[in-house]
Amino acid sequence: MLGLVSLAWAEQESPVETDEATGVTAELARLVGSEEQRIQAFYALRDFRPAWQDVDAVAALTSALHTLESDGLRPADYRPDELRARHRAVNEQQGSPAEQAQYDLFATRMLLTAMAHLQRGKVDPKSLDTGWEVPVADPDFSLAAVSSAVDRQRFETLFSEVRPDFVPYERLRSGLARYRNIERLGGWPRLPERERSLRLGDVSDDVVLLRERLAVIGELEVMAADTDAFPGVELEAPDPRRFDSRLEAAVKRFQRRHLLEPDGIVGRQTRAALNVPVERRIDQIRLNMERARWLLHGLxxxxxxxxxxxxxxxxxxxxxxxxxxxxxxxxxxxxxxxxxxxxxxxxxxxxxxxxxxxxxxxxxxxxxxxxxxxxxxxxxxxxxxxxxxxxxxxxxxxxxxxxxxxxxxxxxxxxxxxxxxxxxxxxxxxxxxxxxxxxxxxxxxxxxxxxxxxxxxxxxxxxxxxxxxxxxxxxxxxxxxxxxxxxxxxxxxxxxxxxxxxxxxxxxxxxxxxxxxxxxxxxxxxxxxx
Structure with missing residues (x-):
């Protein structure tokens, strides 16, 4: 639900229409009947006044749509490049009021669709699970506040107010940004497949790779930063090829976070978890953010x-x-x-x-x-x-x-x-x-x-x-x-x-x-x- 600031915007007066906008208004009133109910209600609240004649408003919208990548959604679904191109074409060719109205409806459809997906999810869970019993609620936001935010080009504020307001979701969002940064830096090394497990006391080049792998996600940094949490663990500068007690403790922490037996030994299952590519972990975060959007509302x-x-x-x-x-x-x-x-x-x-x-x-x-x-x-x-x-x-x-x-x-x-x-x-x-x-x-x-x-x-x-x-x-x-x-x-x-x-x-x-x-x-x- 949009907050008090947004509702205050809605109480301000609407901009005065030009003659050109008046023609588009008439076309919007004629065309909007074939649109979904939310779009009809949006334009009814505006007295069918167009929302997207200003090039700056379109630029602000397309910029905001690209930020949805941080929520694990695909910005391309909401056509930011097409929004820019079509707006430019309509204006350069001095499009008719009907063409301008059609574009206006298209841009509004993209905005409201993005907001609905951000709040409730893009995928219908019932399409994947016929036994799904969580009620699928309709999006819940004030169209009057949306209209006011459009006029003031406050799209990122709109998105922040429909995004699930729950701490675990924000932590997933931060985690997605972190893992994408790891991807940009080249990901993490892969451990060679071996029959023999890696364990305390081993000395090999594989131990060097294991250190690098755990350092990328911060497991070894946690060890170095919190000596009280790991009594008896060596924290001096290690021999990178030796599997020491500090590395063993880091492996155990990794295993606990992945629901593996925390024995500190890099066997088949632990090696497989370490070798999951960062791209796959990014996808896992994204799809669990979608699950959060299905669930984390109205709690x-x-x-x-x-x-x-x-x-x-x-x-x-x-x-x-x-x-x-x-x-x-x-x-x-x-x-x-x-x-x-x-x-x-x-x-x-x-x-x-x-x-x-x-x-x-x-x-x-x-x-x-x-x-x-x-x-x-x-x-x-x-x-x-x-x-x-x-x-x-x-x-x-x-x-x-x-x-x-x-x-x-x-x-x-x-x-x-x-x-x-x-x-x-x-x-x-x-x-x-x-x-x-x-x-x-x-x-x-x-x-x-x-x-x-x-x-x-x-x-x-x-x-x-x-x-x-x-x-x-x-x-x-x-x-x-x-x-x-x-x-x-x-x-x-x-x-x-x-x-x-x-x-x-x-x-x-x-x-x-x-x-x-x-x-x-x-x-x-x-x-x-x-």
């Missing part, structure tokens, strides 16, 4: 954000604090969906009705091998109406539509707690008896739902922050299965980020576990048809 002060590819949950609390935890997400063939919803209630000591896919692919094969599996896992066999059945009387080669339900308890697949929110995919946040999985760096092991480390702490914070008046530990200790509502709903956003800006501004690049990046990049770079 309340308090909400829960699940970062699928980063295996993290962040709860932005009403008091400004942020509670964070590790999560386990869906396997690549059982993907956790992107969605936006609201947490309504929790199930304490839940039972688990085994979903059809897991029942068919995971549980039935176990039962067929050993009927004792049901007792060991506390699974009851029920009819569709809920009547308990004797598993010995079921033909497990063709069990029909029997229901399998795991009883509440510490070994239940949902643990002791499930946090619920409406969605078409039937996913939720939940506890788990498999706590050891949280120690892994990459944690795509679930069947689509999200397992949360320390979920009881999250639940209590949600109860406290919504004035719900519940004690989660007391509820669990009762042993009873019960539904407990929040007094006030809490927004939850589940989304997929393969680049994440840390609080220090450093970018973390994550594996594209669901292989979504390439398709989005192709869509983002596809020339815009207008």
């Amino acid at each position: 309340p002060d308090a909400f829960v954000l699940v970062d699928i590819a980063g295996y993290r949950l962040s709860y932005f609390r009403p008091d400004g604090e942020v509670w964070r935890s590790r999560v386990v997400v869906g396997l690549p063939y059982r993907r956790t969906p992107s969605l936006r919803s609201e947490i309504t209630h929790m199930t304490v000591n839940p039972t688990w009705t085994i979903p059809p896919t897991i029942r068919r692919n995971d549980v039935l094969p176990q039962i067929r091998r050993d009927l004792g599996y049901l007792e060991r896992e506390n699974i009851s066999v029920l009819s569709p109406s809920g009547v308990r059945l004797d598993p010995r009387e079921i033909d497990w080669s063709n069990p029909g539509n029997v229901v399998l339900r795991q009883g509440a308890g510490p070994q239940n697949a949902l643990g002791r707690l499930a946090i619920r929110f409406p969605n078409d995919h039937l996913v939720y946040l939940h506890d788990t008896p498999a706590q050891g999985l949280f120690a892994r760096e990459q944690r795509a092991f679930s069947s689509g739902c999200i397992r949360v480390e320390n979920i009881r702490e999250l639940a209590q914070l949600l109860f406290d922050d919504t004035n719900s008046g519940h004690d989660i530990e007391a509820r669990i200790a009762s042993g009873r299965t019960q539904e407990v509502s929040l007094a006030r709903r809490m927004p939850v956003v589940i989304h997929y980020w393969t680049v994440n800006p840390g609080e220090d501004g450093e970018l973390s690049f994550r594996p594209d576990i669901y292989e979504r990046d390439d398709e989005l990049l192709r869509a983002l770079d596809r020339p815009l048809a207008l």
Whole structure:
């Protein structure tokens, strides 16, 4: 939404029209009916007065459109060169009022399209993911303020006010500028492919390349600047060919930022991450800025954000604090969906009705091998109406539509707690008896739902922050299965980020576990048809 300064511009008087402009005004009133609603509203607010007769206004617009490269968009989509050329041609040939009106509509279309893309994204996420559940909102900006800004040639101000106003987006934007500068300086060296890993104590020319690679992105600078953060690490001038403790610590930091096992050894996976070209990293930043434009608008002060590819949950609390935890997400063939919803209630000591896919692919094969599996896992066999059945009387080669339900308890697949929110995919946040999985760096092991480390702490914070008046530990200790509502709903956003800006501004690049990046990049770079 445009700010008070912009709205103040809109209150000032419009420029006086010339006779020539009056003719163009009449043509605009005649032609604008075939344009989209936003353009019609824009000209109606101006009483159909033309916006682009001044060559300086066109020059300022085209200059501003080129700056959209800093947001990962393609300036060419908004035709800055064509805008200049067509304006020059219309004026040199003393174009008719109809030709001038057609040009005016074209320039306005380019400006409003650029603003819409900057605020909400160029690519429709539903075109890439049929299961997309985040509402796709229409652009939200004041056309009166846009009109006033056009008259005063304040295009960069317009862009700054529709750009997502969220710190992570600005960090991505800064990171894009930084990596583009690295590209201009020649990128970084590539490590030769070797069977043998590089590790502490090694002496070779490959170590020299490794130092250069980490120095380009500042990993070694961080080491030198913060001696307290790396106790016992050598910080004197190193032998460039020797893999010393300082270099090992820098490798571990790189590995943590790329969700690799932080062992300080440059093995196959770490070498592959080091050798990703800077051009590819730039593309990753750009496409994650597009994801941010889909999502980072209209967010309340308090909400829960699940970062699928980063295996993290962040709860932005009403008091400004942020509670964070590790999560386990869906396997690549059982993907956790992107969605936006609201947490309504929790199930304490839940039972688990085994979903059809897991029942068919995971549980039935176990039962067929050993009927004792049901007792060991506390699974009851029920009819569709809920009547308990004797598993010995079921033909497990063709069990029909029997229901399998795991009883509440510490070994239940949902643990002791499930946090619920409406969605078409039937996913939720939940506890788990498999706590050891949280120690892994990459944690795509679930069947689509999200397992949360320390979920009881999250639940209590949600109860406290919504004035719900519940004690989660007391509820669990009762042993009873019960539904407990929040007094006030809490927004939850589940989304997929393969680049994440840390609080220090450093970018973390994550594996594209669901292989979504390439398709989005192709869509983002596809020339815009207008």
